[in-house]
Amino acid sequence: MSKALEVLREERMTLARQLDAIDNAIKALSGGSSSGPVKRRTTKGSHMSEETKAKIRASAKARWAKLKKKK
Numbered sequence: 001m002s003k004a005l006e007v008l009r010e011e012r013m014t015l016a017r018q019l020d021a022i023d024n025a026i027k028a029l030s031g032g033s034s035s036g037p038v039k040r041r042t043t044k045g046s047h048m049s050e051e052t053k054a055k056i057r058a059s060a061k062a063r064w065a066k067l068k069k070k071k
Helices: 002-030 050-070
Strands: none
Touching: 002 050
């Protein structure tokens, strides 16, 4: 039971971070941001290095493995 609660709490924290990001985006788009102008991309698409993508992929796999192990 405690493992399930821990997983739910982690999921709640993830969702809270996502909601904060959405709120910040809404503020920025509506002109409510007091932190200055919004930085805009000058090129199309995202330019993430392959090394960074590999790190993200590895950490995601580790998170899923950890969750599967707890079940």
